Amino acid sequence: MSRKKTIDRVDLYTATEELILEEGYSSFHFKALAERLGVARSTIYNYYDKKEELITDYMIHLLARSVERIDDTAHDPEPVKGLIRLWSRYAHIHQMLQIMPYIDQEASDKVKENVRRMFQLFMEMKEKIGVILTTGEEATKIRQDVSLSTRIGFIMATVQIPIQGMTEEEWVDEVYTILRDGLYTKPTDTR
Amino acid sequence: MSRKKTIDRVDLYTATEELILEEGYSSFHFKALAERLGVARSTIYNYYDKKEELITDYMIHLLARSVERIDDTAHDPEPVKGLIRLWSRYAHIHQMLQIMPYIDQEASDKVKENVRRMFQLFMEMKEKIGVILTTGEEATKIRQDVSLSTRIGFIMATVQIPIQGMTEEEWVDEVYTILRDGLYTKPTDTR
Amino acid sequence: MSRKKTIDRVDLYTATEELILEEGYSSFHFKALAERLGVARSTIYNYYDKKEELITDYMIHLLARSVERIDDTAHDPEPVKGLIRLWSRYAHIHQMLQIMPYIDQEASDKVKENVRRMFQLFMEMKEKIGVILTTGEEATKIRQDVSLSTRIGFIMATVQIPIQGMTEEEWVDEVYTILRDGLYTKPTDTR
Amino acid sequence: MSRKKTIDRVDLYTATEELILEEGYSSFHFKALAERLGVARSTIYNYYDKKEELITDYMIHLLARSVERIDDTAHDPEPVKGLIRLWSRYAHIHQMLQIMPYIDQEASDKVKENVRRMFQLFMEMKEKIGVILTTGEEATKIRQDVSLSTRIGFIMATVQIPIQGMTEEEWVDEVYTILRDGLYTKPTDTR
DNA sequence: CATGAATGAGGCTTCATTCAT
DNA sequence: GATGAATGAAGCCTCATTCAT
Structure with a gap:
């Protein structure tokens, strides 16, 4: 049908938890998350608006x-x-x-x-x-x-x-x- | 009464605690603090750099x-x-x-x-x-x-x-x- | 009825006019248009590049x-x-x-x-x-x-x-x- | 008292009108406005929030x-x-x-x-x-x-x-x- | 054709911070 | 000291657009 997904919910959740536990909530931005996942920041907005x-x-x-x-x-x-x-x-x-x-x-x-x-x-x-x-x-x-x-x-x-x-x-x-x-x-x- | 234009440490501490307890640490900025104290934001820098x-x-x-x-x-x-x-x-x-x-x-x-x-x-x-x-x-x-x-x-x-x-x-x-x-x-x- | 998965010009024009008259030109994006038409945004690009x-x-x-x-x-x-x-x-x-x-x-x-x-x-x-x-x-x-x-x-x-x-x-x-x-x-x- | 202002309301209004009449409302951003006024974009936010x-x-x-x-x-x-x-x-x-x-x-x-x-x-x-x-x-x-x-x-x-x-x-x-x-x-x- | 996925470009905002008066 | 002014850095967010399937 379409291009293969590179991120799925599980990846998102994992990266979210890691980021928060390692760096603290104040470091939790889509920017940091995107870097960790190796995708563009805007890509995450296709999954979550906020x-x-x-x-x-x-x-x-x-x-x-x-x-x-x-x-x-x-x-x-x-x-x-x-x-x-x-x-x-x-x-x-x-x-x-x-x-x-x-x-x-x-x-x-x-x-x-x-x-x-x-x-x-x-x-x-x-x-x-x-x-x-x-x-x-x-x-x-x-x-x-x-x-x-x-x-x-x-x-x-x-x-x-x-x-x-x-x-x-x-x-x-x-x-x-x-x-x-x-x-x-x-x-x-x-x- | 008119706003005090001079700050003392006690005021700073009080305002800091109030601000954090009422609004949470994420709302703790010099901007908010200055408003609460009724002084200019830059004034606080005369006391604290960070x-x-x-x-x-x-x-x-x-x-x-x-x-x-x-x-x-x-x-x-x-x-x-x-x-x-x-x-x-x-x-x-x-x-x-x-x-x-x-x-x-x-x-x-x-x-x-x-x-x-x-x-x-x-x-x-x-x-x-x-x-x-x-x-x-x-x-x-x-x-x-x-x-x-x-x-x-x-x-x-x-x-x-x-x-x-x-x-x-x-x-x-x-x-x-x-x-x-x-x-x-x-x-x-x-x- | 299920959403039509195929678009024709008339639908495009109708949706375009409706969208603009109802929401104003500033709300006229392919995103909004695609939603109104019930198709994927990228589909519209098969008809119009801009x-x-x-x-x-x-x-x-x-x-x-x-x-x-x-x-x-x-x-x-x-x-x-x-x-x-x-x-x-x-x-x-x-x-x-x-x-x-x-x-x-x-x-x-x-x-x-x-x-x-x-x-x-x-x-x-x-x-x-x-x-x-x-x-x-x-x-x-x-x-x-x-x-x-x-x-x-x-x-x-x-x-x-x-x-x-x-x-x-x-x-x-x-x-x-x-x-x-x-x-x-x-x-x-x-x- | 303080540093001399480089922009005042009149400048803002003038630049706003010029910008809109010359470039249209769609080009009216604080970014464009700031460029026209020769100040940083954030400076304008000190005058207007939106x-x-x-x-x-x-x-x-x-x-x-x-x-x-x-x-x-x-x-x-x-x-x-x-x-x-x-x-x-x-x-x-x-x-x-x-x-x-x-x-x-x-x-x-x-x-x-x-x-x-x-x-x-x-x-x-x-x-x-x-x-x-x-x-x-x-x-x-x-x-x-x-x-x-x-x-x-x-x-x-x-x-x-x-x-x-x-x-x-x-x-x-x-x-x-x-x-x-x-x-x-x-x-x-x-x- | 239709589509889901990914992305870049560009605009919005908020603050910390510096500086001249 | 106190202040208003200006600014840069950083994060937020929305779309148009491209691409592989």
Whole structure:
């Protein structure tokens, strides 16, 4: 039919993520993206009208995928540990979400719509975590005397903890240990 | 009142913080700053050659002040709770630090120097927290079987947990409760 | 129905006119035209290399048709009124001619040739009007003490007069009345 | 106080008009304007944020001035002739107004406001002409049996009539003659 | 022919920054 | 010091146009 494509969505997404993680969001322009992809800048405009549309499309894709994975952790013998492990693997999502405030949401209607969708997915994610914390067998072991939002927030905040020279699994173990038993030694242990 | 035609550092810092917290770092230009201060844009250049110098100067000032406060928490009957409380109060520091990756560190030598200093202060902060966690009376109650960096990271991560419709003190209580005892009910409690 | 994937000249002309009258000449691009026609932009290039060629071709077609109609008015019992009526009907020609100055005549040789042809047709039109004004029975009633070009210009200028809430025929009557007898009441009438 | 200005409003207006009359509105960019003024393109942005704002400001200025002049013609012994003469002198206004449909009114709020203002001035102009045609001594000589809007439209349309190798005053005479007495010789004259 | 893909040219804008007063 | 003026660099964006299939 026509000329072969040199860029496809996947390439775009990959280059977008690389560019942002390596250079920061402030370096994310179609100019830089085009250089990385080896195409003319205007070529990218045939795919996306605004950089904000590209980046939010990508973030939705990323977020959607990780929301799906949460379901898997629900069947883990230790679901909360599963979540932590999921976090460690999708750490870059967190970094990507961090740039949200820098995205010009007024750039276009599509961007606004995308941001709305991301917010939705984010809610969904929290809800799924909430379900794990309040229903099912695991929930019987989890304290219910602290507001759900704080419990969810706590789990999500752990993504911020630096890995600092240990393996992924070591990090998961350590974080899970504190999250489960607390920072303090147990009074019962001292008996 | 008529606009002040002279600026002082405090005004600069105040305007800088306000601008960034209200509009985001991407809106932080000398242009916007000048408008907010009611002076000509070029006037700011009499004080700062680069916006990066201004912002890092300000962040150092902010960071230095909060590092000082950590010492106070050490004398708290519950030092870790004190840290949490400090966090909730200095939440905007966290927001400010978040923009670090967006600062062009190559802007000038002074900027580089400032960033170095900030890193130092950050280390200092962690160290002070480390001291609280490993020495003194409180330390005897804190688990030492998890790497210090993870413990510190955990405490610092709590700043991310949303407050969501509770008072500051309620939030502090909830967060401290989980941090201290863990997310799970204690086996001993079920006995 | 599915979009036609083949274009013919008539469609091109229709879409061209619609696009220009609805959106203005500044919105006349092959991009917009292609969208309206439901074909790929590059397809249009199989017919026209330049948008200027298309538009001038179309204008020639339009102009030629209206020049033909002038002959009909010559046999009207009131030829000048016939011209006015012709005007009211072909008002969009006037709009189309208005965009002439915005056409880049240097776009191609064909464009230059087309513009030349349009000028010719325009001359022809004026000439035909001139003939009506200077020969034949009607001419005996028309004042010859004013330069022909001004007389012709006067008639052609009437196309600019707004219709403003009357019927076409009312407008024709009013305009013709003034054109024939003048704006002033006649001294003879007051006698 | 500060550096001497190299461009002022008048220069801007002059260059704007020249550029448009010589090259057409399609060539009216800040780039071209800057070249003509011998300044950097960005310099113009210190005066006007959008080319549409500049051009509409200029057109308002132009229109306002010519509206004022209408009052003068009212005291002319032959007010309608005065209007015609005014037209011939301000012919370029007409050309400028012709470009109105090409101005992107959505460019900014200021543009929208300006366009509103122009419309207002235009109405005012018509009204003033209407007053001349319907009140005062002159009005007694003017036919009132044709709608006012057509009479006004007629006068305004005369600006379109080409001058074609005569002096301004000759043109004014010819146009006024036809406008006053009509295109046809009077029946009384043939008696 | 029709088309999807790629591109270059050109215009738009925003700021940081310098400079003369 | 404070300021208004001017500017360059850099990013944004839209099309016309070419080309291979």
